[in-house]
Amino acid sequence: DIQMTQSPASLSASLGETVTIECRASEDIYNGLAWYQQKPGKSPQLLIYNANSLHTGVPSRFSGSGSGTQYSLKINSLQSEDVASYFCQQYYDYPYTFGAGTKLELK
Amino acid sequence: QVTLKESGPGILQPSQTLSLTCSFSGFSLSTSGICVSWIRQPSGKGLEWLATICWEDSKGYNPSLKNRLTISKDTSNNQAFLKITSVDTADTAIYYCARSGGIAHFDYWGQGVMVTVSS
Numbered sequence: 001d002i003q004m005t006q007s008p009a010s011l012s013a014s015l016g017e018t019v020t021i022e023c024r025a026s027e028d029i030y031n032g033l034a035w036y037q038q039k040p041g042k043s044p045q046l047l048i049y050n051a052n053s054l055h056t057g058v059p060s061r062f063s064g065s066g067s068g069t070q071y072s073l074k075i076n077s078l079q080s081e082d083v084a085s086y087f088c089q090q091y092y093d094y095p096y097t098f099g100a101g102t103k104l105e106l107k
Numbered sequence: 108q109v110t111l112k113e114s115g116p117g118i119l120q121p122s123q124t125l126s127l128t129c130s131f132s133g134f135s136l137s138t139s140g141i142c143v144s145w146i147r148q149p150s151g152k153g154l155e156w157l158a159t160i161c162w163e164d165s166k167g168y169n170p171s172l173k174n175r176l177t178i179s180k181d182t183s184n185n186q187a188f189l190k191i192t193s194v195d196t197a198d199t200a201i202y203y204c205a206r207s208g209g210i211a212h213f214d215y216w217g218q219g220v221m222v223t224v225s226s
Contacts, residue, residue, distance in 0.1 A: 001170075034212035043203055043219050044154065049212040087154055091211055095169045096144075096156035 002026050002090050006099025012107045017078045021102045023088035025069045032092030035064055035073045038101075039084045047086075048073060080106065109133035111143075111204050111217035118223045125191040125222060129204030136162055136182050140209045143187040145178065147200040148219075155200075160187060161209065194224045 003026040013019045023033065031051040036044035046055045048064035051071055061076040075082055083106055088099040111131040119125060127145065134141055142161040148154050158178040159167045168176050177190040187204060202220050205213035 032211075036213075043216040044213075045216070046212055046214050049214070055214065089154070089156075089212070091207075094159075094167045094210075095171070096159075098154040098156070100153050 001095055002029060002093060002097055004088055004090055004097050004099040006088055006102060008102060009100065010103045010105070012105045013078050014107045015078055015080065019075045019078055019104065021073045021086050021088075021104075023066075023071045023073075023099050025071070025090055028068050029090045029092035031067060032090055033064075033066070033071050034089045034091065035062075036087045036089065037082075037084045038087065044087060075104075078106075109206060109215045111206060111215060113202055113204050113217045113220035115202060115220045115222050117221070118225060119194060120226055121195055121224055122193055123224075125189075125194050125198065125224075127189045127191075127202055127204075127220065127222075129187040129189075129217060131185050131187070131204070131206070131217075134206060135185065136160075136180050136187065138162055142207045142209060142211075143180070144205050144207060144213060145187075145189045146203045146205060146213070147198075148203070149200045157191075157202075158189060159207070196224050198222065199224045 005024045033051045035048040038044040047058050052064045063074050086102045115127045142159050144159040145157040158176050160178045175192045180187045205216040207213050
């Protein structure tokens with residue numbers, strides 16, 4: 001199985017700040033990576049797919065980058081509605097695997 | 108508009124079989140490239156992929172659950188199903204179904220259904 005190591009586990013940031021969340025795969029996943037946002041009591045929502053493609057309707061302050069085994073999600077100009085948990089997921093190979101998640105809070 | 112909705116028994120006892128249904132609209136599981144997957148999330152924890160079924164009836168299972176999983180579909184009624192045999196308290200979780208375009212990211216998710224295994 002491909003292991004996804006996500007960091008940090010939690011993050012506190014101020015409104016307007018830029019935050020970065022990272023995900024490392026245990027082997028090359030050839031950009032087969034997605035990022036999801038999950039608000040409390042809600043289902044995950046797709047933000048980024050193929051490592052750097054923005055899903056329809058997602059604000060442009062979200063962006064993804066990376067290649068090989070190292071990937072990152074950046075949120076520019078943090079808004080209050082961005083308070084949530086964020087998960088990465090590899091779909092390069094079965095079994096699909098997720099990172100453990102990053103809980104983003106406002107400072 | 109793509110929507111998915113999960114349904115299940117709510118509560119069941121250890122050793123029983125869990126049967127889940129995903130009812131969806133806005134797409135068809137007979138369309139080339141479309142797949143439906145099941146993912147679960149214990150309370151306050153991370154996400155675990157369980158199984159995927161695709162338009163041509165190919166299936167993928169998480170080997171960590173060994174032979175306990177069976178995924179199937181009813182294309183005519185726009186439904187997908189998951190059975191988990193011999194459930195244990197460790198199977199207590201929110202179960203989600205989600206759509207993907209083949210071996211790919213999950214672009215639409217259901218609201219989830221809570222399943223509790225308790226004696």
